[in-house]
């Protein structure tokens with residue numbers, strides 16, 4: 377009996393908890409009417425803004441939950457780290473330069489640098505804040521990069537065997553390695569992402585190095601280039617794994633040298649990292665944006681007028697969007713709003729906040745096709 381009663385109380389407690397959570401959740405979603413602090417009533421008009429809410433509540437056809445979903449359609453809620461702003465060294469290495477592209481001169485950025493040894497956690501973490509316009513410009517020399525110590529490490533067995541070619545350069549470079557036996561068919565392996573001094577190149581499909589020639593093309597951050605050619609050693613050597621340096625574990629990592637500069641003749645920045653031992657390096661970067669009443673900013677027009685709509689509605693059944701007119705018989709009249717100077721969106725035909733016609737139609741749907749398609753009957 378006791379046992380049953382206990383179960384009964386537990387269940388009850390769970391129900392109460394669930395109700396509580398639902399209550400809190402609703403409160404949170406209600407909190408979103410904070411947009412009405414400026415976009416509603418007399419206050420909006422005083423600020424020179426439209427009274428969006430007056431519109432929403434007066435429409436004959438309301439868009440489901442529109443007064444609660446303001447943020448979802450309009451506001452960037454969190455920092456968005458672009459995928460291309462996460463950078464890595466390709467393996468354990470001592471020195472390298474990342475090219476930081478696509479930055480705006482006058483914006484502010486934050487960069488998080490992490491150094492690790494294989495099999496251990498982060499040993500070193502540094503956060504840098506910078507404005508590209510205040511980074512020193514560096515004038516390089518005109519000397520071509522020198523390639524030294526070229527070694528064929530051997531062939532690694534596997535489903536697809538690969539030859540491992542190692543080379544060092546006198547400064548960090550990006551590289552393209554070509555290899556061939558038959559002059560008409562050259563294989564290429566490129567590393568164009570990170571500038572490195574030590575390079576391990578995987579020559580995929582190589583079963584036997586005998587008779588192979590190679591060509592190494594390098595370029596440093598100042599645009600200086602060099603080309604070296606040679607023949608791979610004939611001796612066929614089989615290895616299980618590429619050489620890895622054994623490092624004494626659990627010892628602290630000495631301070632690496634970290635430096636930002638801008639090569640002359642380039643709009644992009646360089647992040648130069650020199651560590652006291654071979655390490656894994658990763659870099660994350662983001663723009664510093666202040667959190668305001670519009671979150672981290674307003675969403676792009678494409679997002680608000682197309683992408684968010686298709687998160688809830690199927691785009692397949694509707695008219696093509698995200699396109700411009702490429703045909704003489706399709707002309708978009710001025711009174712139909714487009715984005716990016718002529719791109720059709722969902723809101724070219726529908727009001728987003730609701731409307732007085734069915735489907736929140738901007739224009740009578742009976743004649744809307746002919747407003748753009750001149751020869752459609």
Ligand code: HEC
Pocket residue numbers: 410411412413414415423425446447450451669670674
């Ligand atoms: C503190 C007052 C304030 C609050 C709160 C506020 N806004 Fe605004 N909003 C403004 C002002 C002022 C502008 C016009 C200037 C600008 O673009 O920053 C604006 C502009 C906008 C625009 C662009 C309008 C246009 O014509 O391009 C949108 C969309 C918008 N707000 C949506 C929102 C949403 C959604 C919320 C709630 C999450 C919100 N705002 C909260 C003051 C506010």
Ligand code: HEC
Pocket residue numbers: 411412415426428429432441442443444445446447449450680681684713723728729
């Ligand atoms: C379903 C997505 C969606 C929701 C939800 C939504 N909006 Fe909009 N809103 C839009 C789109 C799309 C536009 C652009 C319309 C245009 O180009 O005419 C817009 C335009 C605006 C504008 C510019 C002025 C205007 O009326 O054209 C403001 C301000 C605005 N919205 C505020 C809000 C506020 C405040 C809320 C919440 C009460 C809200 N929006 C809810 C999609 C939405």
Ligand code: HEC
Pocket residue numbers: 439440445448449680681682684685686687688689722723726727728734735736
């Ligand atoms: C959060 C989800 C959500 C988003 C985002 C959203 N909608 Fe809706 N929309 C709904 C719901 C729910 C309905 C009501 C569905 C119904 O009644 O069949 C609706 C109704 C509509 C209708 C009327 C459909 C009818 O049968 O009367 C149109 C048109 C529409 N939405 C267009 C848009 C456009 C354009 C956007 C982007 C600006 C958008 N919606 C974004 C959820 C959403």
Ligand code: HEC
Pocket residue numbers: 682685686689690691693694695696697720721722723724725726735741744
């Ligand atoms: C060229 C104008 C045009 C564009 C652009 C357009 N629509 Fe429509 N939409 C219409 C018309 C016309 C109807 C009415 C169709 C009918 O009578 O069945 C409609 C109906 C709808 C409906 C209600 C009917 C249904 O099938 O649920 C929704 C929801 C809708 N559109 C969403 C969207 C979304 C989301 C986009 C953008 C991806 C979009 N529309 C782009 C013209 C357009």
Ligand code: HEC
Pocket residue numbers: 695696699700701702703706707708709712720724725744745746747748749
């Ligand atoms: C706002 C202007 C506009 C309206 C309104 C409009 N269209 Fe379109 N439509 C376009 C544009 C722009 C294209 C893309 C044309 C191109 O590829 O150059 C297009 C493409 C199409 C296509 C695809 C044609 C193809 O070859 O890919 C069809 C079908 C179509 N529209 C039918 C309709 C119908 C039916 C209506 C009425 C419900 C309508 N359109 C309303 C502008 C419009």
